[in-house]
Each structure stands twice: as C-alpha cells, then as structure tokens.
Amino acid sequence: MDNQSKFNFKHNVEKGLADSELRSNLKFATNTLRAKRKALFADPEETHALRETGRNIKARVLSRLPKLLGKLEKNCIRNGIRVHWAETTDEANQLVLEIMDKHGAAKMVKGKSMVSEEMHLNSFLEKKGKTPLETDLGEFIIQLNNEPPSHIIVPAVHKNRRQIARIFADKIPGATYTEDVDTLLKTARKILREHYRTAHIGLSGVNFAVAETGTLCLVENEGNGRMCTTVPPVHVALMGLEKVVEKLEDVPPLYRLLCGSATGQRITTYFNMITGPRKKGERDGPTEVHLIILDNGRSKILADGQLQETLRCIRCGTCLNHCPVYTRIGGHAYQSTYPGPIGTILMPQLEGLDKKGALVTASSLCNACEEVCPVMIPIPELIRRLRNEHWDMDKKGVLKGRGSKKSILEALVWKTWKFTCTIPWINRIQLKLMGLSGGFLPEIGPLKAWTSVRTKPVFSKKSLKDLAKKEGIRHG
Amino acid sequence: MKNHSETSKTVYYFGTCLADMVYPQAGMCGIKLLQREGIRVIYPQSQTCCGQPAYNSGFPSEAKEVALTQVRIFSGSSAPVIVPSGSCAGMMKYHYPALFRDDPEYFEVKKFSDRIYELTQYLNSVLHARYEDKGPPIRLTWHSSCHAMREMECTEDSKALIRQLENVEMVEVENEHECCGFGGTFSVKQPEISAAMVHDKAENLRATGTEKFLTGDCGCMMNINGHLEKQRSPMKGQHIAEFILERING
Ligand code: SF4
Numbered sequence: 001m002d003n004q005s006k007f008n009f010k011h012n013v014e015k016g017l018a019d020s021e022l023r024s025n026l027k028f029a030t031n032t033l034r035a036k037r038k039a040l041f042a043d044p045e046e047t048h049a050l051r052e053t054g055r056n057i058k059a060r061v062l063s064r065l066p067k068l069l070g071k072l073e074k075n076c077i078r079n080g081i082r083v084h085w086a087e088t089t090d091e092a093n094q095l096v097l098e099i100m101d102k103h104g105a106a107k108m109v110k111g112k113s114m115v116s117e118e119m120h121l122n123s124f125l126e127k128k129g130k131t132p133l134e135t136d137l138g139e140f141i142i143q144l145n146n147e148p149p150s151h152i153i154v155p156a157v158h159k160n161r162r163q164i165a166r167i168f169a170d171k172i173p174g175a176t177y178t179e180d181v182d183t184l185l186k187t188a189r190k191i192l193r194e195h196y197r198t199a200h201i202g203l204s205g206v207n208f209a210v211a212e213t214g215t216l217c218l219v220e221n222e223g224n225g226r227m228c229t230t231v232p233p234v235h236v237a238l239m240g241l242e243k244v245v246e247k248l249e250d251v252p253p254l255y256r257l258l259c260g261s262a263t264g265q266r267i268t269t270y271f272n273m274i275t276g277p278r279k280k281g282e283r284d285g286p287t288e289v290h291l292i293i294l295d296n297g298r299s300k301i302l303a304d305g306q307l308q309e310t311l312r313c314i315r316c317g318t319c320l321n322h323c324p325v326y327t328r329i330g331g332h333a334y335q336s337t338y339p340g341p342i343g344t345i346l347m348p349q350l351e352g353l354d355k356k357g358a359l360v361t362a363s364s365l366c367n368a369c370e371e372v373c374p375v376m377i378p379i380p381e382l383i384r385r386l387r388n389e390h391w392d393m394d395k396k397g398v399l400k401g402r403g404s405k406k407s408i409l410e411a412l413v414w415k416t417w418k419f420t421c422t423i424p425w426i427n428r429i430q431l432k433l434m435g436l437s438g439g440f441l442p443e444i445g446p447l448k449a450w451t452s453v454r455t456k457p458v459f460s461k462k463s464l465k466d467l468a469k470k471e472g473i474r475h476g
Numbered sequence: 477m478k479n480h481s482e483t484s485k486t487v488y489y490f491g492t493c494l495a496d497m498v499y500p501q502a503g504m505c506g507i508k509l510l511q512r513e514g515i516r517v518i519y520p521q522s523q524t525c526c527g528q529p530a531y532n533s534g535f536p537s538e539a540k541e542v543a544l545t546q547v548r549i550f551s552g553s554s555a556p557v558i559v560p561s562g563s564c565a566g567m568m569k570y571h572y573p574a575l576f577r578d579d580p581e582y583f584e585v586k587k588f589s590d591r592i593y594e595l596t597q598y599l600n601s602v603l604h605a606r607y608e609d610k611g612p613p614i615r616l617t618w619h620s621s622c623h624a625m626r627e628m629e630c631t632e633d634s635k636a637l638i639r640q641l642e643n644v645e646m647v648e649v650e651n652e653h654e655c656c657g658f659g660g661t662f663s664v665k666q667p668e669i670s671a672a673m674v675h676d677k678a679e680n681l682r683a684t685g686t687e688k689f690l691t692g693d694c695g696c697m698m699n700i701n702g703h704l705e706k707q708r709s710p711m712k713g714q715h716i717a718e719f720i721l722e723r724i725n726g
Contacts (some may be wrong), residue, residue: 017672116598324655328672364659364673366622375686381574387534394537405534413531418538421493421524422545426646434497449667453674454702457498464491464500468519473489473507 002394007335016329022158026330030321036264037318037372054257055376056311057250061242065302068211068244075214079276081289092294096121096236097128103234105130105200107455109192111218111225112136113205114152114315115238115294118337118350121203132203133195135224140188144171150331152201153262153317153340158330168278192224202228202286206239206270207314212247216291218272219258226270235286237274239295242302242311254314259372260387260429261316273427297350304398306385310345319369319379325362334359334402341369345382353390354401360386434459484514487598488557488591493525494694502694502715506560506595509717515604517558518604520549526564531571533661543572544581547588556574557591558598560717561693562624562631565594572626594624596692596716600633609641610726617649617678617684618702619656619713621693634692634716641723647684651676658699674703682711689713 016022038097041047053247060066075081086092092177100108108387110116110132122132122143134143138155142148145167149155156164161179169177175187196202204225208217216237229235244249259265278285286422301307319327320340331339336347336356344363347356369379388394392403393411422431437459447456467473487510495503507517523546531539546568550557559565569592576585599605617636618638619687636647657663657673678699681689687710691697697713704711 013666015666017668201589322658324673325669327665328669362621362669364655364657364660364662364670366655366659367626368622368653368655371626384532384534387532388536389534391534393535408499411535414533414535414538417530418541421527424522424524427522427524431496447627449664450702451706452667453671453706454699455705457698457702459497460500462500464496464503465521467504468491468507469501469521471507473517473519475519 005335007355007358009333009335009362012333013362016333019330021160021163022330023328025158025160025163026327028160029154030327033154033318033321036054037261037321038264040260040264042267049372050253050257053253054314054374055312057254058314058375061084061245061250062302062308062311064246065241067245068246069241071211071246072209072214073293073400074207075211076216076276076291077214079214080279081216081276081291084290084292085295086292087295089296092119092238092292092296093124095290095292096238097125097130099234099236100125100130100201103200107131107133107195107199107233108201108203109133109135109195109199109228109232110139111202111204111220111228112448113203113238114154115205115240115339116203117149118240118296119238119294123240133192133199135192135195135222135228136220137185137188137222137224140192141167144168147215150339151317151320152315152340152342153320158332172472191261192227196227196231197294201234201236202230202232203236203238204229206237206291207258208251209239209244210246210248210251211244214275215248216272216274217251217255218274219255219268219270220272221263221265221269223270226272228252229272229274229286233286234288234290235274235277236290236292238292238294241298242294242313258314258316261318261372261374291476301349307349307382307398309377310342310349310382312377313342313346314357314375316374318362318372318374322368322372324364324366324368329362336364341379341383342377345377345379345386348386348390348401349399352400353386354404357386357390357401357404360390428465431465433464435461435463484555486518486553486555488553488555489517489519490523490526490546490550490557490559490564490568491519492559492561492694494698495560496524498688498698499694499715502718503560505715505717505721506558508721509595509599509605510558510603511650513599513605515603518555522549526559526567528564528567528571529660531567531575531660533665535654536575540575540579543568543575543680544585547572547581547585550588550591551584554587554591556593556598556602557588558593558595560595560715562594562621562628563693563695565592565597565630566623566627568592580593594628594630594633594692596634597628597630598639600636605637607640607720607724608678609643609723611641611643611723613643613645614688615647615686616643616690617647617681617686618652619649619681619689619691619696620652621691621696624656625653625691630692634690637648638690638716641720644723647686649684649689656696658695660695663699670699674699678703678707678711680708682709687711690716690719692716 151157326340389397491503527542657670
C-alpha cells in the first residue's frame with residue numbers, strides 16, 4: 001500500500017483483518033518478540049527503575065533541546081561532520097539530492113532509517129533518476145516487492161519465510177525458489193556486497209547523537225549499517241531533532257532499553273559510534289560525513305508541554321508488538337511512516353488531525369503500550385488528548401486539523417448523556433425506560449455495530465438503585 | 477497487589493452505571509460481601525456514571541460535569557468509596573485528578589479520588605476477608621480487565637479471594653494480559669477490530685476447557701458474554717462478587 005495515496009482507514013482495517021496469513025504472521029512474530037523482551041526484562045523493579053532513568057534522560061534533553069542541538073552542531077563541525085538543518089521533509093530531500101549531485105553519485109546504499117521513510121526519500125530520489133538501495137535485510141525484501149515497511153524495527157514482519165522465498169525467486173534475476181534461510185541470506189549478501197563496493201553514497205539513520213562529543217550512535221544487528229557508513233566515500237546521516245542526547249553517559253541506559261525493548265537483546269551485534277570522516281593518514285572510512293537534522297513539525301510538538309512527551313520515543317517498536325490493535329490489523333493499515341501506538345499519537349501531530357485523525361480511534365485504551373514503553377510515554381493519555389482535539393468542543397486545541405471531526409449529532413448524544421448522568425430524576429426515568437425496553441431496542445447505529453458479533457445487552461427490569469432501596473441499604 | 481492498611485467501619489459504594497442498567501445483582505452482591513465483614517455500606521441513590529465514556533471519546537467537558545457530580549454526591553465524608561469495577565475505580569482514582577489538573581476543584585476532586593478502592597482490593601488487602609467454600613467442585617478461569625491489571629493493580633487481590641474457595645480450581649487463560657476489545661465506545665467506533673479482539677479472547681477462554689470465567693468488570697463481561705452467547709457457546713462469565721457470595725452461602 002502506498003503511504004502517499006488517499007487514506008481510508010476503515011477500508012485498510014477491513015483488509016488487514018481479512019488477511020488470515022497476515023494475522024498469523026503477525027501473531028507469531030509479535031509473540032516471539034514479546035517473549036524475548038519479557039525474558040530479558042525479567043526483574044520488574046529493575047526494569048521499572050531503568051525505564052524511569054530512560055524517561056528522565058529524554059525529558060531532561062527535551063527541556064533544553066535548542067541548547068543541546070547547538071552544542072551538537074558545534075561539536076560535530078569540530079569533528080569534521082557537515083551539519084545541515086531541514087525544517088521540512090522537502091528540504092531534507094533536496095539536501096540529500098544536492099550532496100549526491102555534488103559527487104556525481106547515482107547510487108546510494110541505505111541503512112535502516114525511519115526518517116528517510118518519513119521523507120519518502122526513495123521515491124523522491126527515484127524520480128530524480130537516482131538509485132537508492134535498502135541494505136537492511138527486512139527493508140531489502142520489501143523494496144524488492146515495492147512495499148513500505150509495516151513495522152519500525154522489523155520492516156518485513158508481515159511476511160513469512162515462504163512469502164520471502166517467493167519474492168526472492170520472482171524479483172531477483174537468476175534466483176531459484178528456496179526456503180532455505182542460509183541460501184536466501186547468501187543471495188542477499190552477494191548482491192549487497194557489490195552495491196557497497198560501487199555506491200558513492202551511504203545513508204544511515206541515527207539512534208543517539210551525543211551533544212558533548214559530536215558522536216553519532218547507530219544501533220544494528222546485520223553489519224549493513226557499518227558497511228553503509230564506512231565503505232562509500234560519502235556518508236549521509238539523517239536524524240529527527242529529538243534524537244540528540246546530552247552526554248556519553250546518557251547512552252548506555254538508553255541503548256540497553258532500546259535493545260531489550262526492540263528485540264529482547266542485551267546488546268546488539270553492532271554498535272557504531274561515528275565521530276567524523278577519515279582523518280589524514282587513516283586508511284578507511286568516508287572522506288565526507290554529513291548530518292541532516294530534520295524538524296518536520298517536531299519543534300511545534302515540543303512547544304506543547306503535554307504533547308512534548310511524544311518526542312521521548314526512541315523508536316524501539318515494542319508498543320507495536322504489545323498492541324492488540326496493531327497485531328490484528330498490521331502496520332500497512334495505518335498507511336503511515338509510524339504505525340501502531342506510537343504512530344497513533346505521532347502521525348496526527350506530524351500530518352494533522354484532518355489527515356490522520358482516524359488513527360486516534362484505533363485504541364481500546366487498554367494501556368498495554370504504556371506499560372512497556374521504555375521511556376514511559378503515557379500513550380493512552382495522549383490518545384485521549386488527540387481525541388479531544390479531533391472534536392475540539394472546547395476550542396482549546398492547538399494541532400493542525402483540530403475540530404475536523406466536529407458533528408452536531410455526536411455533540412448532542414454526549415449532551416443528552418450528560419443530563420442523564422447529572423440530573424437524578426432524568427437518570428431514574430432513563431433506567432426505568434431501559435428496563436421496560438428490555439432487549440427490544442432497534443438494531444441501528446451503535447447497537448448494530450455491537451450486535452454483529454454479540455447478542456444485545458438485556459437491560460434489567462430492576463436497577464441496582466431499586467435493589468438497594470428494597471434491601472434497605474442506607475443512602476446518605 | 478498494593479499495600480493498604482486503614483479500615484473503616486463505614487464505606488460508601490459506587491455501583492457503576494453498568495451494574496445499575498444490566499447487572500444489578502452483581503452490584504448488590506458486592507454490597508453484601510462488604511456487609512458480611514461487619515461494615516456499614518452507604519449507597520447514595522443519586523449516583524450515576526463515572527464519566528469514562530465521554531472522557532475516552534473526546535468530550536472532556538461533559539466528562540468533567542459528570543465526574544464533579546459524583547464527587548459532590550460522595551462529599552462530606554472521608555470514608556472509603558468502594559467500586560465493583562477496576563475500570564471505573566481507575567477512572568475515579570487516577571483520571572479524575574488528571575481531568576481537573578488545572579481547575580480550582582482539583583483538591584476537592586483529589587480528596588475524593590484518594591478514597592477510591594476496587595471491591596476485591598478492599599475485601600482482600602484491607603478487610604482480609606476469609607471465605608469458606610460450600611459449593612461443589614468446579615473448574616473455571618479468570619479474565620482480568622485491563623484497568624484492573626494496569627491501573628488499579630487489583631488482579632492479585634481478586635485471585636487471592638478466589639483461591640480461598642477450596643473446591644474451585646482456577647485455570648490460567650492464555651494471553652490473560654490482552655484486552656477483550658470492549659474499550660467502551662471503542663467497540664462501536666472500531667467494531668471490526670473490537671470483534672476480532674473479543675473473538676480471540678473467547679477462543680482463549682474456551683481453550684481452558686472450562687465453562688465459566690470470573691471477572692471483576694461488568695464491561696468486559698457484557699462484551700465477552702454477548703459474543704459467547706452469539707456463538708451459542710455454553711461458556712459464560714460471572715462477576716466475582718456474585719460468584720463468591722453464591723459459594724459461601726452454599
Ligand atoms: S512510544 Fe515507547 S514503546 Fe513505542 S516505539 Fe516509542 S519508545 Fe518504543
């Protein structure tokens with residue numbers, strides 16, 4: 001599904017739910033990821049303390065973000081990294097293109113970067129006649145199949161081994177169908193090695209950018225990140241401006257939280273710390289390193305004391321794995337760079353409630369995400385905030401597209417409900433009427449939705465108030 | 477399970493709107509379990525709903541008016557307010573103060589919120605209720621509501637009460653941590669997703685091989701029972717208060 005075509009959430013949901021293969025792939029993968037996380041974070045008290053540390057580090061960073069970004073820029077420049085600022089994704093795309101053009105580069109190898117997804121960088125570059133190549137195995141697979149990622153950590157989580165084998169056989173010239181993982185890996189590796197060798201530009205994301213040292217940290221498991229950032233002559237790193245941390249000591253707890261939450265690992269296979277281009281006399285490494293720092297609405301989010309909490313996110317993806325909605329409809333249904341609970345709160349803030357407001361209905365507010373979020377983002381509370389802004393009844397909203405849901409009928413329903421809940425005699429009449437109606441309500445509107453898979457609730461002839469009165473329970 | 481110490485000779489009871497409309501027996505049984513411990517229970521007749529439906533649906537002003545109405549109905553005392561639902565208790569204990577964060581009524585509301593206990597939490601951790609099982613042997617399972625688990629943290633209290641019943645064998649259900657798909661208005665705003673969730677929940681409950689599940693929340697019960705009934709399954713859920721009272725009365 002193309003992230004840029006018209007967004008019809010209801011349709012996407014139905015499609016996701018109807019795809020039984022998708023459902024079982026997701027169930028299997030997310031069960032595994034959850035079990036791994038649980039095994040690693042086995043001690044609840046220790047985990048809680050670690051999560052508090054994570055939250056505090058990120059909250060401290062956000063409280064002095066402009067200053068830290070200034071410091072990061074200064075220290076990166078000192079290290080020889082060229083720093084660029086992009087207010088919008090268009091600007092960021094242009095910056096990447098300029099760097100490529102300056103070096104006469106046609107081909108780019110890409111490590112995993114969610115910011116590049118946010119920019120729709122691949123389709124932008126393709127339109128300009130460039131060739132961006134994904135090197136993260138999951139991203140490699142879905143690029144072959146011309147799909148966007150469906151998970152922020154495991155991009156091809158929606159595919160099983162058989163489907164991946166099919167994609168390899170269909171899309172790679174000369175490949176024969178095999179489900180043998182080693183053979184598949186060998187095929188991918190062979191293709192990618194050649195690209196690393198011949199690409200002019202290597203692109204990567206950034207997990208943490210350390211302000212005090214000007215260091216870019218990159219967390220990965222496949223070594224493709226290391227290849228992209230060391231083999232091609234030019235390295236371009238993309239980061240959202242909230243990825244800065246203050247000092248080196250901030251990194252270990254966040255790193256531990258990230259690995260544990262994302263994949264249940266104590267530590268990843270690769271942890272790259274990039275502190276500038278190749279120096280005189282050094283034999284390897286890129287000769288140029290660029291850092292593009294993207295805003296794309298983040299500074300607006302920062303300006304709101306409550307919404308700001310969204311920016312603590314370290315993109316671990318564990319809220320997706322724990323979400324009963326995500327695990328059933330799949331990532332593509334959100335038709336957004338960031339799916340799942342984090343997407344539910346972030347996308348309407350980035351793109352506006354008028355565009356992505358439907359996402360805020362995609363939660364039963366079960367709190368499963370909040371319970372596991374390594375930086376303790378109160379996701380359900382933020383969903384409620386966005387729902388308030390979606391209707392914007394009290395006109396206190398600040399987001400783009402606030403009030404886009406406004407409806408006189410819905411407002412009337414809640415006004416009526418309020419009267420039945422604040423005026424005792426109306427409440428008594430309502431209970432009486434419901435009791436009299438029993439199960440004989442017409443099946444329209446909400447009741448129709450309810451009864452598609454459930455029987456009608458039967459209202460009791462006697463309310464609890466009636467029973468309490470009869471039993472002589474004191475009422476004051 | 478949280479630590480609670482204070483006991484009170486008198487408690488107030490907030491029965492919840494769902495108990496009022498659909499499950500009055502469950503609500504009444506909660507009152508009786510409290511009385512059985514020698515506690516005087518006061519049930520204000522003008523109480524209505526905790527306000528959660530509007531609060532979760534984007535109508536905070538309406539939610540606040542309803543919330544403040546309840547706060548005022550229960551004012552003038554510092555006695556505990558007992559709620560036979562983890563979800564409504566969580567709303568009143570944790571979300572009321574959040575709703576009034578920036579308002580002059582904050583302290584009035586906070587004082588009320590501090591009085592809130594979920595029913596089984598109060599019975600187990602404060603009153604240390606002791607039960608003698610007089611019923612025949614039965615196997616059953618337990619469904620925990622999300623807010624009982626993650627807000628009130630009273631699931632262990634509920635289970636501790638059930639474990640006192642000698643002839644009751646409680647089987648753990650797979651994916652106990654997962655939401656049943658009720659979510660108040662979620663079930664009608666996203667009916668297809670909610671349906672998929674309640675379907676999986678019912679499957680898991682049935683896979684325990686039992687024909688009964690207990691729960692502390694009428695919302696989940698209405699949702700899951702409605703689905704089981706539609707599927708003509710013999711399995712059925714019951715509110716924990718009603719079940720315990722039945723068992724100890726023989
Ligand atoms: S919101 Fe929390 S759990 Fe979800 S991706 Fe971000 S850090 Fe991870």
